[in-house]
Amino acid sequence: MPQVSLFRLYSLRAVYLIIALGLALVVWPSVIQHAEPWGLSQGVVKCMLAAFSLLCVIGIRYPLQMLPVLFWELAWKSIWLLIVALPAWQSGAMDDSIMGTAMECMVAIIIPLAMPWQYVVARYIRQPGDRWRAA
Numbered sequence: 289m290p291q292v293s294l295f296r297l298y299s300l301r302a303v304y305l306i307i308a309l310g311l312a313l314v315v316w317p318s319v320i321q322h323a324e325p326w327g328l329s330q331g332v333v334k335c336m337l338a339a340f341s342l343l344c345v346i347g348i349r350y351p352l353q354m355l356p357v358l359f360w361e362l363a364w365k366s367i368w369l370l371i372v373a374l375p376a377w378q379s380g381a382m383d384d385s386i387m388g389t390a391m392e393c394m395v396a397i398i399i400p401l402a403m404p405w406q407y408v409v410a411r412y413i414r415q416p417g418d419r420w421r422a423a
Contacts, residue, residue: 289415290406297351299402303358304347306398311341352407358399365393 315337326334340357347354373390376382382390 289410290404292352292404292407296402296404300351300355300358300404301348303398303402304344304351304354307361308341308344308348311337311344315341352404352411355403355408355412358403362396362399365396369393 315334319334319338340361343354343357347357369390373382373386373393376386377390
């Protein structure tokens with residue numbers, strides 16, 4: 289397994305911290321106190337983002353072990369940008385809400401910049417998976 293530099297570990301910690309602080313400011317106030325019940329979609333989104341922020345707090349201490357959390361964040365935002373934002377932009381149907389979400393999603397560019405790619409390839413691609421049957 290390749291050694292991950294201290295700089296890269298601190299870069300990952302910074303990413304986790306940025307995400308955790310951002311969600312603490314944006315999501316947690318509405319989770320802690322909301323005046324009226326949420327609809328299904330709004331409740332799911334808020335609760336998932338709150339859980340994600342807690343996992344990012346753990347990532348500050350264990351940046352390599354929590355990499356799958358960053359994979360998830362990068363994957364859903366990339367998919368959303370490709371499936372929703374890009375077609376809306378190409379067709380001229382980009383409205384303020386899509387544009388706002390697209391801008392929020394583009395912040396995910398910091399994830400691949402901080403990612404220890406040699407470690408990711410060694411750990412998640414080349415390393416054999418766990419066994420499927422009893423030994």
